[in-house]
Amino acid sequence: xxxxxxxxxxxxxxxxxxxxxxxxxxxxxxxxxxxxxxxxxxxxxxxxxxxxxxxxxxxxxxxxxxxxxxxxxxxxxxxxxxxxxxxxxxxxxxxxxxxxxxxxxxxxxxxxxxxxxxxxxxxxxxxxxxxxxxxxxxxxxxxxxxxxxxxxxxxxxxxxxxxxxxxxxxxxxxxxxxxxxxxxxxxxxxxxxxxxxxxxxxxxxxxxxxxxxxxxxxxxxxxxxxxxxxxxxxxxxxxxxxxxxxxxxxxxxxxxxx
Numbered sequence: 539x540x541x542x543x544x545x546x547x548x549x550x551x552x553x554x555x556x557x558x559x560x561x562x563x564x565x566x567x568x569x570x571x572x573x574x575x576x577x578x579x580x581x582x583x584x585x586x587x588x589x590x591x592x593x594x595x596x597x598x599x600x601x602x603x604x605x606x607x608x609x610x611x612x613x614x615x616x617x618x619x620x621x622x623x624x625x626x627x628x629x630x631x632x633x634x635x636x637x638x639x640x641x642x643x644x645x646x647x648x649x650x651x652x653x654x655x656x657x658x659x660x661x662x663x664x665x666x667x668x669x670x671x672x673x674x675x676x677x678x679x680x681x682x683x684x685x686x687x688x689x690x691x692x693x694x695x696x697x698x699x700x701x702x703x704x705x706x707x708x709x710x711x712x713x714x715x716x717x718x719x720x721x722x723x724x725x726x727x728x729x730x731x732x733x734x735x736x737x738x739x740x741x742x743x744x745x746x747x748x749x750x751x752x753x754x755x756x757x758x759x760x761x762x763x764x765x766x767x768x769x770x771x772x773x774x775x776x777x778x779x780x781x782x783x784x785x786x787x788x789x790x791x792x793x794x795x796x
Contacts, residue, residue, distance in 0.1 A: 573631035683744025694734030
């Protein structure tokens with residue numbers, strides 16, 4: 539979904555911190571190596587764009603919350619490059635490509651809307667910082683947001699580790715033998731990646747301490763919720779075993795709630 543990095547920090551019974559513990563990662567192909575490099579460049583580029591956006595609109599580099607946010611993204615990306623990517627080359631490589639022509643139109647529209655709102659959220663926070671001026675450093679909200687951000691990326695990466703078909707856009711990956719994934723966080727909710735993505739953008743609002751940025755963030759979360767409904771319908775119709783899985787795992791995003 540988002541351009542921002544996702545990194546593994548969670549465990550379950552069959553997966554270690556960065557994937558299956560019973561066998562070493564397969565040797566990468568030249569194409570995989572190239573795609574992983576492309577993906578890492580995309581992630582690093584997104585951090586650079588975020589920094590330019592935040593400090594450019596704010597008109598100052600004296601913004602501790604923004605530095606905290608960028609530092610978290612950079613640190614997570616470093617961990618991903620060292621520990622996550624080598625064990626999950628296929629997933630990381632696949633996320634370097636969009637496959638726009640194979641995705642349904644509604645998904646292309648929602649993904650584009652999400653991308654715009656994901657940029658508007660920090661832009662609004664930067665503008666608010668510029669207009670209200672510097673405030674005394676108060677770590678309560680940023681620290682809470684930082685913990686939430688790390689947990690969000692951990693959940694997203696757990697989903698990536700469990701799901702070898704975790705791509706940016708919705709499609710049936712016939713060339714890769716697409717099957718319904720039921721392990722890892724998918725045993726509890728049907729769309730754990732979206733939970734992590736939604737929590738990420740809300741964590742950004744907390745870190746940047748921007749009430750006005752909550753508006754585009756909430757709109758983005760609403761778009762993700764709509765996407766889960768449309769994706770559920772698509773997968774029930776197109777993916778073998780998904781209808782039965784959806785009957786067994788009743789909750790889309792929050793276990794025991796919805």
